[in-house]
Amino acid sequence: MRHNSVLFHFLIYTFSFFTLINTQNVCQSILDPDAEVEEIATGIEQPEGPVWKDGSGLLFSDIKGNKIYKWTEENGKQIFLDPSDSTNGLTYDSEGRLIAGQMGLRRIVRFEDDGSQTSLADKYEGKRFNSPNDLIVKSDGSVFFTDPDFNIPGGQKNKELSFNGIYRISTEGNVQLLATLTLPNGICFSPDEKKLYVNDSQAHKIYVWDVTDDSTITNKKLLYTIPVWGYADGMKTDKDGNIYCTCSSAVWVISSSGELIGKIDLPSNVSASNCAWGGTDSKTLFITAGNAVYKIRPLITGVDKRNSIQPEKLKLFQNYPNPFNPSTILNFYLPSRSFIILEVYNITGEKIDTILNGILQKGSHEIHWSARNLASGIYIYSIQSGKFFDSKKMMLRK
Numbered sequence: 081m082r083h084n085s086v087l088f089h090f091l092i093y094t095f096s097f098f099t100l101i102n103t104q105n106v107c108q109s110i111l112d113p114d115a116e117v118e119e120i121a122t123g124i125e126q127p128e129g130p131v132w133k134d135g136s137g138l139l140f141s142d143i144k145g146n147k148i149y150k151w152t153e154e155n156g157k158q159i160f161l162d163p164s165d166s167t168n169g170l171t172y173d174s175e176g177r178l179i180a181g182q183m184g185l186r187r188i189v190r191f192e193d194d195g196s197q198t199s200l201a202d203k204y205e206g207k208r209f210n211s212p213n214d215l216i217v218k219s220d221g222s223v224f225f226t227d228p229d230f231n232i233p234g235g236q237k238n239k240e241l242s243f244n245g246i247y248r249i250s251t252e253g254n255v256q257l258l259a260t261l262t263l264p265n266g267i268c269f270s271p272d273e274k275k276l277y278v279n280d281s282q283a284h285k286i287y288v289w290d291v292t293d294d295s296t297i298t299n300k301k302l303l304y305t306i307p308v309w310g311y312a313d314g315m316k317t318d319k320d321g322n323i324y325c326t327c328s329s330a331v332w333v334i335s336s337s338g339e340l341i342g343k344i345d346l347p348s349n350v351s352a353s354n355c356a357w358g359g360t361d362s363k364t365l366f367i368t369a370g371n372a373v374y375k376i377r378p379l380i381t382g383v384d385k386r387n388s389i390q391p392e393k394l395k396l397f398q399n400y401p402n403p404f405n406p407s408t409i410l411n412f413y414l415p416s417r418s419f420i421i422l423e424v425y426n427i428t429g430e431k432i433d434t435i436l437n438g439i440l441q442k443g444s445h446e447i448h449w450s451a452r453n454l455a456s457g458i459y460i461y462s463i464q465s466g467k468f469f470d471s472k473k474m475m476l477r478k
Contacts (some may be wrong), residue, residue, distance in 0.1 A: 101362070102455040107286025110322065110334065110379055111342040117367075117376040118213065121157040124149065127368035129214070129314070138366055139178070141371060145182070149237040151373065156419065161191075166231070169214035169354070181212035183231045188212050188223060188249060190426070201255045203218060207240040209386070214267050214314055214354070220294055223249040226264035226278060246278055248295060259289070266315035266325060266354070270336065277303065277323055279312035284327055286334065303338045307399055314354025314368075324365065328350035331367060341428070344378060345402065346370075390449050394418065396463045396470040399449075403475040406452040410435070412463055416442050420465045424449070427458050435461075451476045 087284055113470070121127075125144035125163040132138050137152035143166050150160040159165075165184035173179055178191040179200070186209045187202035200223060202209060211232050215225035228244045229236065246264050248256040263281040269291075270277070276297050279286045289297035303323075310328030317323055321336040331344040331352055345351055350370030358364050359377075367374045397411040410422065422436040435449055456478045462471035 081447070082257050093462075108317075110320070111344070112378060112380045114378055115378045117344070117374050119372050119374050120366075121149070121151050121373040122371060123157075124260045124368075124373065126353075127371070127373055128353050130354055130356040130358075130366045130373065131170040131178075132356055132362075132366065133174065133176065133477050134174055134360065138356075138358055138373070139168060139170055140366075141180070143168060143183070143215050148180075157373075166233075168212070168231070168411065169225070171215055173217050174219070180215060180217065181215050181225060183211040183213070184233060186211060186233065188215065190286065197303065197426065201249045203432060204245070204255050204257060210239060210241060210244060213265055214268055215270060216268065218273055218294070221251040222295065224258070224267060224269075224276065227266055228263045228281065230281075246297075250295070258297065260301065261287070263311075265311070266313055268315045268317050270317060270321050271319055275321075275336070277315060277317070279315060279325060281311040281313065283448050284308070284310065284312040286315070286323065286325060289393065304332075304334045306332055306469070309352065313375055316355055316357060316365075318357070319448050324355055326367070326369070327353055328352070329369075331355055331365070343400065345398075346374075346448055384437070394420075394463070394465050394468045394470075395467065396472060398472055399461065399474045403477040404451075405476060405478050406454075407448060407450040408474060409447055410447040410461055411444065412443050412447075414440055414442050414465075417440075418465045420463060422447065422461065423461050425462065427460070432459065 113206050124142045127140055128143050130143040137150055139148055139150055142149055146159040146163045146166055147168055148164045149157050151157050165182050165197045167180040167182050169181045171179050182189040182363045185405040188200040190200055191197045209227045213226045213228055215223055217223050225247055229239055230389040232238050244259045244264055245260050246258045248258055263282045264278050266279045267279040268277050274291055276289045276291050288301050288303045290299045292298055306327045308328045313326040315323055315325045323334045329350055333341045335341050342392055346369050352369040355365055355367045358366055362377050364377050395413040399408045399410050421440050423431055424433040425431055456476050458473055458475050460471050
């Protein structure tokens with residue numbers, strides 16, 4: 081009977097394109113496990129830089145397609161600008177004017193209301209930028225941006241600067257080098273603008289600096305290292321200061337203290353490039369990934385579950401990491417001292433391993449499981465305690 085239940089749960093999860101998971105216990109999570117992801121736009125060569133504006137909808141870049149698209153609920157995807165000179169990150173200033181990292185012209189550009197373009201900066205100490213990537217506008221009107229070198233027009237032979245920098249453009253147009261990283265990419269402020277977060281794509285690390293005197297960053301610290309292969313890319317913060325960082329096929333949610341809160345998984349064959357808050361209440365997260373754009377309302381609403389007591393029923397969480405090789409972590413919560421059976425099956429319903437078979441105490445439990453001797457593929461792990469049964473899929477990729 082248990083085998084049939086396992087296969088039933090497997091079929092349900094197979095039809096899911098996304099899985100929103102918690103990697104710690106429920107009282108620490110801000111993510112809604114019932115949130116669903118919706119694909120809203122497809123047919124994009126390289127989507128990037130989503131940004132929302134009330135009354136206008138979502139804009140996002142298509143780097144390879146050399147366009148900026150606009151998306152609204154009413155009209156779907158439409159061309160906003162063609163050509164765009166390979167814009168990447170997009171944002172708005174306090175006057176509602178669009179500002180972009182324009183990689184094709186190696187500059188930060190502002191799009192005026194009359195359709196003209198104003199170059200805000202294209203050089204540092206007489207040398208052209210590499211390929212301005214992502215950017216943010218501070219409340220005082222200054223622009224902070226990253227300038228890695230992986231999209232220099234014409235390739236590395238055209239690189240003029242000997243480093244990859246993080247910059248600030250003052251309201252007077254002065255360009256200030258703030259710091260350097262191997263491959264600086266995603267950039268965002270804390271809600272109070274006292275912290276600046278920038279990730280290093282190559283090392284998939286997120287760094288944090290103190291912002292002093294509105295124009296200088298100091299006291300660099302490593303906030304979090306994303307434990308997967310892939311490039312750390314665009315980032316945003318929520319109103320509570322948590323960081324949402326795209327890397328590999330997921331959006332990683334990190335607290336301001338550097339703890340992993342949760343992870344929004346994407347299909348394994350796509351790579352997330354950026355994200356942005358939007359919608360009429362700013363609670364929808366738009367994600368560019370692969371050749372499409374998605375949206376999800378990931379946060380718990382209504383009752384504040386972050387401050388609630390532990391769940392009243394046994395809870396099985398998604399394994400982490402997923403996909404994995406060769407080991408992964410299985411998490412579950414017991415509301416009371418219980419006899420539990422934790423098992424792993426292949427997709428045919430054949431039992432592969434019995435991980436636990438006994439009594440455990442109340443609380444959160446974390447189990448490290450190795451599939452070193454198994455072949456790549458999809459497996460099912462299940463938990464049973466009395467009349468309670470649940471299962472989830474996981475992918476071993478060697």
